[in-house]
Structures are given as C-alpha cells and as structure tokens.
Amino acid sequence: MLDMRPGCECCDVDLPADAPGAFICSFECTFCESCAGGRLGGICPNCGGGLVARPVRPTALLGRHPASTRRVVKAEGCQVG
Incomplete structure (x- = not known):
C-alpha cells in the first residue's frame, strides 16, 4: 500500500490522500503538481526517477486505510540536478 505522504517535499503544501494533485516516484517521494511540473521538470530530485x-x-477508505501523517520536507528546498 502506498505511503500517501501528506505534503510536498519541496514546498510543504498539503496533499490530501483523497484529492488529486500529488506526484510520486517509485520510492514514494512526494511532490505537488506545481513543484513536480515546474522546477523539477517531472524528475525526482532524490533518485532521478520520473x-x-x-x-x-477514496475518502470512504481513509478510515480503514489512513494516509501517512509523517511529513518529509527538505529544509533547503528542492535542488534540480
């Protein structure tokens, strides 16, 4: 089951598990649409993956299968390359 982290690693904007707008790599690093498509160009700054x-x-399943509450945020922001 996906970790479903609650926020963007770059800008810490909230990313609810039951809403669109979050982007992940194969290691479940999590970014908002603005950071993923903008400064990151669709590439994870941690592993280099897409x-x-x-x-x-679905909201109805969050009670039985809650999203993570652990926030991962880069203090220095996301650096490309």
Whole structure:
C-alpha cells in the first residue's frame, strides 16, 4: 500500500490522500503538481526517477486505510540536478 505522504517535499503544501494533485516516484517521494511540473521538470530530485500522478485514495477508505501523517520536507528546498 502506498505511503500517501501528506505534503510536498519541496514546498510543504498539503496533499490530501483523497484529492488529486500529488506526484510520486517509485520510492514514494512526494511532490505537488506545481513543484513536480515546474522546477523539477517531472524528475525526482532524490533518485532521478520520473514523477507520476499519485492515485487518489477514496475518502470512504481513509478510515480503514489512513494516509501517512509523517511529513518529509527538505529544509533547503528542492535542488534540480
């Protein structure tokens, strides 16, 4: 099951698990649409892998299968390359 992290690693904007707008790599690094498509150009700054849209977890299932509450944020922001 995906970790469904609650915020963007670059800008810390909230990314609810039951809403679109989050992008992940194969290691589940998580970014908002603005950072993923903008400064990151669709490439994860951590592993170099591609970023794809994270699936939305239906709201009705969050009670039984909650999203993570652990925020991962880069203090220095995201650096490309």
